[in-house]
Amino acid sequence: MAMRNTETRWGWPSKLLHWLTAILILIQIPLGYYAEELKLSPLKLDLFVWHKSIGILILLLAIERLLWRMIGTIPKALDTSVLQRRLAQLAHATLYGLMIALPISGWITTSAANIPTKLFWLIELPAITGPDEALKSMAAEVHEICVTLLIIILVVHIGAALRHHFILRDSILKRMWF
Amino acid sequence: MMKYLVLIAYFFCQLTSADQWQSDHSLSELAYSVNFEQLPIKGQFKDFAVNYSHQQQLRVVVDITSADMGNSDINEAIREFDWFNIKQHSQAIFLSETIEAVSEGAFIARGTLQLKGITKPVSVPFNWQLSDSPELTQHASMSGALTLNRSDFSIGSPEWASGDQIGLDVSVSFKVKMSSTASISNAPE
Ligand code: HEM
Numbered sequence A: 001m002a003m004r005n006t007e008t009r010w011g012w013p014s015k016l017l018h019w020l021t022a023i024l025i026l027i028q029i030p031l032g033y034y035a036e037e038l039k040l041s042p043l044k045l046d047l048f049v050w051h052k053s054i055g056i057l058i059l060l061l062a063i064e065r066l067l068w069r070m071i072g073t074i075p076k077a078l079d080t081s082v083l084q085r086r087l088a089q090l091a092h093a094t095l096y097g098l099m100i101a102l103p104i105s106g107w108i109t110t111s112a113a114n115i116p117t118k119l120f121w122l123i124e125l126p127a128i129t130g131p132d133e134a135l136k137s138m139a140a141e142v143h144e145i146c147v148t149l150l151i152i153i154l155v156v157h158i159g160a161a162l163r164h165h166f167i168l169r170d171s172i173l174k175r176m177w178f
Numbered sequence B: 001m002m003k004y005l006v007l008i009a010y011f012f013c014q015l016t017s018a019d020q021w022q023s024d025h026s027l028s029e030l031a032y033s034v035n036f037e038q039l040p041i042k043g044q045f046k047d048f049a050v051n052y053s054h055q056q057q058l059r060v061v062v063d064i065t066s067a068d069m070g071n072s073d074i075n076e077a078i079r080e081f082d083w084f085n086i087k088q089h090s091q092a093i094f095l096s097e098t099i100e101a102v103s104e105g106a107f108i109a110r111g112t113l114q115l116k117g118i119t120k121p122v123s124v125p126f127n128w129q130l131s132d133s134p135e136l137t138q139h140a141s142m143s144g145a146l147t148l149n150r151s152d153f154s155i156g157s158p159e160w161a162s163g164d165q166i167g168l169d170v171s172v173s174f175k176v177k178m179s180s181t182a183s184i185s186n187a188p189e
């Protein structure tokens, strides 16, 4: 399997990073909502350690992916319509933005909430701000808005991928698959 | 033996040169630290009073309702039934029975701590340092640290009893400014 991306295909690092992130995000969203709804309990604290650990992992994968994308080529868009191409570009750019903004806003939330974090109970995540209740509420608000935006774009993103595959019957999904 | 006597004499000289000592609220702090998912988080009791007199020994009264851990959710949680249960137990009291001099300026107060309605023997090591003051009011600083096990006082039970999420060991530390107004004499007895 090719490592580098070409004009027509994704190389395996891009594919691997895409699907790994996809799985993690699809776990992360329900995990976040569920943990948030729980009343304070040992389970809630443990689930938040998982949530924060997976979230920072997503951040690292997103950075890795963007760097890999920048040093190589990427497959050309297939769509004939300029509008559709622009929309796809906008959606992808926003998804990358959210993969950065979500972990950072979550990180600010726990830091400002004065809660320490040991990722996967192994690595200490340093606080990026001091304790600050107002900042905590603001960051949590941003986190939640980002989550809503993420869900909307993902519905469109996944819907578009399925449309390409089953209705337009082109190679968009295939070239991202292995 | 001789050394011991000297220490005792020193201790009396240091601690009994004035009769009644009390803490200065604004210059004193009582802090604690406990592991939260394996990393320490800090808290403090903003209101507490330390009194020392030769007759009554050492007496520390802590207003549990003044606990602050720098996070509104945690502050709410620790006041609940499972943790401090402040509705029923708003005060903790340490009373010394004996005070032993260990070395110059260092002592151990042995006594009992009543916390969340449970009384247990506790030893509190502390340093006592008199500051030179020409005035009638005498000042001293008192500091020390000890570790308590929260399950001894049924704090965080039963759901949190394992200590996996919130540690069982609680490190307590204090820095207290003491002053004595009823200064009688500085002479060793
Ligand atoms: C399970 C559902 C998903 C499917 C079926 C899917 C499908 C696809 C496909 C087929 C592409 C390739 C588009 C092309 O070649 O032009 C793609 C790209 C992309 N996907 Fe997904 N995806 C899914 C989930 C996600 C998730 C959860 C995220 C992250 C939040 C995500 C982020 C992206 C991004 C950023 C790109 C653009 C890659 C680039 O241009 O560098 N996808 N996706």
Ligand code: HEM
Pocket: A025, A028, A029, A030, A031, A032, A033, A034, A036, A051, A052, A053, A054, A055, A056, A058, A098, A099, A102, A103, A104, A105, A106, A107, A109, A110, A117, A140, A143, A144, A145, A147, A150
């Ligand atoms: C892509 C990564 C992430 C996703 C998709 C995500 C998703 C979510 C969701 C769905 C919720 C529940 C709804 C809400 O209150 O917003 C949530 C809450 C939360 N997340 Fe994340 N999260 C991510 C990363 C992180 C990271 C890296 C951290 C911390 C290091 C974090 C910390 C939190 C916190 C503290 C809450 C509770 C917020 C509150 O108290 O209102 N999240 N997250």
